[in-house]
Amino acid sequence: MIEQLSIPTAAGHFDAIASGPTEGRPVLLLHGFPEAGIAWEHQVAALGGHGYRAVAPDQRGYSPAVRPERTGDYDMSELVADVLAIADALEWNRVDLAGHDCGAGVAWTVAEQHPERVRSLTAVSMPHPAALADAQRTDEDQALRSGYLTDWRQTRTTERRMLDNDAEALRRMFEWRVPPSRVEEYVQRLTEPGALTAALNWYRANRPGARIGPVSVPTLYVWSTDDVAFGSTAALETGNWVTGPYHFHMLEDVSHWVPEEAAGAMSSLLLEQLNTH
Template identity: 70%
Template sequence: MTEHLSIPTPAGSFDAIAAGPADGRPVLLLHGFPQAAIVWEDQVAVLGDRGYRAVAPDQRGYSPGVRPETVAEYGMSELVSDVLAIADGFGWSRFDLVGHDWGAAVGWWTAWEHPDRVRTLTAVSTPHPGALAQALRTDEDQAMRSQYMRDWRDRSTERRMLANNGEALRRMFEWKVSTTRVDEYVQRLSEPGALTAALNWYRASRPAAKIGKVEVPTLYVWSTEDVALGSTAALDTENWVSGPYWFQMLEDVSHWVPEEHPEILTGLILEHLSRR
């Protein structure tokens, strides 16, 4: 049975969904843009049924209790600190980490900086940041795909995305996610300050230090119809993991893997966890 939690941290209280026994092996699941913790609803429920303690928080800016106003407070160091603070709040010395989209980016950085805390990493859609940075420099296709990240830094983005009942936000999902779920995402991001907070993830400065190879056991799931993330960085990601690595390519699947094919992704996560 899925629970709704409020997780207190020094940064504020994170809203979250959770399932499974309190003493189960901990799994933390991180969502991306423009979604929320409920993107992991199916995975949390199944993991809980299998005896894991699965927790998916609404991340910084998405949780009303952790919605700072300044762009600088959405830097990667703050996002990684949130992951550790949430884990500390549960008393987890080690935990499995799962992320999609921006959540995967945070997952890569957390696993690299804190391999002592992260037992395994499952990254969905977003490749290793080093592989992506290299592709942006050398691959014209990836540079074109990523142009939106620069465009969204413009302060007119909120108005454009929310116009006509969030029409632009709705189009992002390519009709691969249920209308009911998309309605909820749009409603949440229509709350005062919510979309600006979510877009501040794109506007914040990224770390100057180069991220290195991840040493924890890693599953990377990439889908061939992902409009934002091409094959160059996806195929190069194996060169950025020094630990055990498992790459799964999903044919004819969009960027929205957790909701488009929840059963497939949940099965991959469970198999990855069972190996460690």
């Protein structure tokens, strides 16, 4: 049920997985760090089986053919432009957009800046950027949770630390909540020359505290109680930054890695969101 795609854009060819009839209602799913489009494999297959056309690309830096060396080439404006370019290449005028982790950050921004292109938004783990910025400033718990961002911006030092001892630190990020075979695949991808630096450039090019305005499209936000990166303060505040129809769903005893750890539940939530809107 899963196809492999190469999506041509002016920036280069994006690798992607896809499922469903080409004429199906389009759904674009954006992965986070340090993963790839295959993080959404269960959801892509489920959506395809229900007649949607689901595509999950390996984003800028993760697709080998779109891996520029300059840190500035990973600015949010470039990441947003990639989403629009991928949609254009697929001949999609409007999409249902989903994102996890920093992929959700891109999805939030696309939905705020280009609501005419987004039928609905599903954000997983990462709260609305303004809610997160406020929590980082006012909530000690969230400030501590976000401390890793400072470390990750230390050029090259972070790469060495993550890849030392057979990428032990990179593997430990997944908290033993993601299947070992999948973790191994992510590690192999990120040990390609320049791949981990490209992935970390997302954080180096985009500073914390960046704010966007309210989102007007129908939005589902999924947060998990065992998420080490995003606490409850920003999660509960997110609804105040959505002016359109909004649904908040909390997953108990699930870690940050929602699309893979709670694959069935996430697929059901996504299908419900699409069926509703």
